[in-house]
Amino acid sequence: MFLKIGELARRTGLTVRALRHYDAIGLLVPSGRSMGGYRLYDRKDVARLYRIQALRRLDLSLADIQDLLDNAAGGLSEVVARQVAQLDREILKASALRTHLLAVQGQLQANEEPGIDDWLVALESMVAGSKYFSDEEQRTLEAQRDGFTxxxxxxxAGLSASLRELVAAGASPESPQAQALARRWIELLLEExxxxxxxLMKLYAMHWNEPALHALTGVDRAxxxxxxxxxAFARLQLYTPYCSAGDMATLRQHYVAQTDAWPPLIAELRRQMAADAPVDGxxxxxxxxxxQALSLAKAGGDAxxxxxxxxxxxxxxxxxxxxxxxxxxxxYVGRAIARLDATSIS
Structure with missing residues (x-):
């Protein structure tokens, strides 16, 4: 007995589109075709589809499922072990968050206001996680914060208060006070x-993007x-030994104007690098x-x-x-630019 794709979709609750995709990637290839070219599925195909759907319930990728089904040696035990290990990690995280929230709850019940960092630890556990950091990165941050926070x-808290005062007073970010504050702020973030x-860039992105963090720290995007x-003004001063007086005049006019464009560019390049994207892609x-354009712009167009x-x-x-x-x-960036230069020459 053969089933056409529409009948199989109707009886299994899947969509025709999903079955066609399974066929396209070789996960479930129908055993036959009708004279009119329609896909025909036999008993073995239906049995394979059952196993596919059962493995999907383990939240496996289609690639992992195909590898399991096509590997005569099995490998299912290893996959299930990976799933158990992942659940164990999630349980540990949830348990740590629960312990921390119980401590915060105890402070609240004792009419004590938890500190900003108490809220931040809880908040980061909820809103950050895999949104910004891999499991390994989260473990690194947790280990680094142990005793540091x-x-x-x-x-x-003092830096945040000083920052709000400087912004409210309209103080220039070029002022010595602003530069000293910024250096220390970045030092602490880098130490974290x-x-x-x-x-560091991921922490920056999290603090930039999460309104809840803005509310808790009192430090918003501004x-x-x-x-x-x-x-940027503090870093600009570090170029003095390498530049002439005329160079520094040019930099004071153009350097800081490019500041806002760099973090998202650096973050995206890091994402491409982590994904092993080819430098000539x-x-x-x-x-x-x-x-290249930003580098030249901060130098006022002076190559x-x-x-x-x-x-x-x-x-x-x-x-x-x-x-x-x-x-x-x-x-990574140097190799990408070298490829640009090589292309332009050729």
Whole structure:
């Protein structure tokens, strides 16, 4: 007995589109075809479809399911073990969050207002997670924060208060007070990230994007932008040994104006790099072109000054600290730009 695709879809509750997709990827190929070219499914096909749907309930990918079904040696035990391990990790996270929330609840019941960092730990567990960090990155952050968060909580609260005062007073981010605050803010964030510039950028993205964090910390996007601009002015001063007086005049006019464009560009390049995207692929090429344009723009269009800035950045660790750009990313971008240059020459 054979079933046509429409009949199989009707009797299994699947869509014709899903069955066609299964056929296209080789997961469920019908055993026959009618004279008119219609797909025909026999008993063995229906049995395979049953196993597919059963494995889907384990939240396996279609690729994993196909590998299991096509591998005579089985491998199902290993897959189930992976699922159990994943559940164990989720249980541990949920248990840690529960313990922390019980502590917060105890403070509230004792009429004590939990500190900002108490709320942040709970909030980050709920709103961040896999949205910003991999499991390994979350473990790194948790280990790094152990004993660190409470120790710096008073200083962070003081920095937040000072930041709000500077912004409210209309103080320029170029002021010495703003630059000192920004340097310390980034130092603490980088310390929280264990010195990992990639994690730093993800923390920055989380603080930029999550309104709940803005409400809890009292630092919204305007405050984060103020810190970024103050940090840009602080970094600008570090270029003095590498530039002439005329160069510095040009930089003061153009350098900081490009500040807001860099974090999303760096974040996207890091995402492409993590995905092993080829440096000569269309996506990375477009990002490399944007990188070149921003570099030249901050040098006021002066190619010679741009070259000086790039050389200084490569050789001076102080310029790189807190920028989100480490040696790995710099190499990745460098190779992408080299491919652009090679293409333009040819």
């Amino acid at each position: 409470n120790a710096v909580a008073p200083e962070r 990230a264990g010195g990992d510039e990639g994690l 405050g984060i932008r103020y810190i970024s601009h103050a940090m 269309a996506a990375v090429r477009a990002l490399a072109l944007r990188w 010679a000054l741009d070259a000086k800035l790039r050389a200084a950045f490569r050789h001076d660790p102080a310029l790189r600290a807190g920028s989100g750009i480490d040696a790995t990313l710099a190499d």
